[in-house]
Amino acid sequence: MQYKKIKQKKLYEQVADAIEQQIIKKKLLPGDRLDSVEQLSKSYDVGRSAIREALMSLQAKGLIEIRHGEGTFVRHLSTDDITIQMPPSSLFNKKDIKEIFEIRELLELGVIEKAAVRRSQDDLLCLQHALHTMNEALTDHQASSEADFLFHTTIAKAADNQLLVTMLEHISKPLADQIQQTRVLLAATNPPALEQLHKEHAAIYEAIEKQDGKAAKEAMSRHLATVEKMIFI
């Protein structure tokens, strides 16, 4: 026998949904100010706390912005308001990290093909800069990790797809921790490996400069294989 769920939604969720619908249906446009908490409280006939919690959850979703002393406003939003909720990396196990890495690989390989074709002169300069910094800072793990991250981010930017940049950044964050640890380890036990990383980055850069998508993809593929080996020892 099937029963219909009577799940009574929590009050603030109902309110949040109602307001969200208004935004979706364009009854509330970006930039508009919502009524004050007191007002809404009366309109929806619920307490102020319920309204407040509803607004807070919408703010967490990025739909609205609450400004102390001013009011609550509908946000203007675009694809870079898409966010990925990643629990802290310390809570992941090896298998999770592997899954994440697999996805990064997909995105990164896709992005570099586009980047090689679409890259501008500016992008090249940025890449050069990152490359240079990384080489300079071989001993400063913090700085070289950041430059590494910047290198990859810049490639994503060159692909001219903002959403892709956002996703790669989010996906790479938990990996970045792992990578930095690995860098520290390598510097102590296996300096030539760092040298290899740099060569791979350089190869990637050259392929992008030549706008050779295929070569770039292969270079990136080799690079990721190296990194993967280093992480999953």
Add this chain to the structure above:
Amino acid sequence: MQYKKIKQKKLYEQVADAIEQQIIKKKLLPGDRLDSVEQLSKSYDVGRSAIREALMSLQAKGLIEIRHGEGTFVRHLSTDDITIQMPPSSLFNKKDIKEIFEIRELLELGVIEKAAVRRSQDDLLCLQHALHTMNEALTDHQASSEADFLFHTTIAKAADNQLLVTMLEHISKPLADQIQQTRVLLAATNPPALEQLHKEHAAIYEAIEKQDGKAAKEAMSRHLATVEKMIFI
């Protein structure tokens, strides 16, 4: 002249951070029960509302679960707790949709290669079922759209990467609306196009059955090209 921001963080954010740190530092393990709101209110020496808002924001992040009448618990989490916040699709413009589609293409092409290799017998059955439903329900746009979605989701599942499934689902959601609209349109104006979609799906299925990654990828690529054309008229 540069000035340092004196941003004083809101109370509940400080509390939320404090508790999050405890979880990250493993002082609070998954399954543990947090102190009651009253208790925490005393411990942190802030009002109950601040505690409550902090807990709500952590719940939104997926780190904890608040159970009415029982208490608040640290969640066990894994990669499928990674969520992607997508504003409602109606708020996107054409360019945004194009970016999203580009990413979907990347993920989908990557996933199908893995799926073709890793697919189990069960996965094949599911795919058959989705395929069948889609064909049956040519006139029921709702049902056929769902079957379409199921078809792609099942492929992701076959790739044996839970995170990938999650991401693809989230990414495809805003596209699904567009696609359904398109389906309705096609049914009225261009029935053969629906036929073509079905053939493409079938081709994808066959390649997966043969575990031919390359062919599967090509079939999917053709399919996505078709869909893209249909969406961006």
Add this chain to the structure above:
DNA sequence: TTATCCTGGTCATCAGATGACCTGTTGACT
């Protein structure tokens, strides 16, 4: 043993009060 009731602990929500903060206005001073 099993079903029912009771109780203590907890979250959900409300409403009043106070403080902090922002904007715009007014009026004095330069």
Add this chain to the structure above:
DNA sequence: AGTCAACAGGTCATCTGATGACCAGGATAA
């Protein structure tokens, strides 16, 4: 006219006491 302090009105931020809803587990009755 331009600058600035002071003020007022509106709004969010937070605290607090009160009440209801909900759950788990123990006590009780059939």
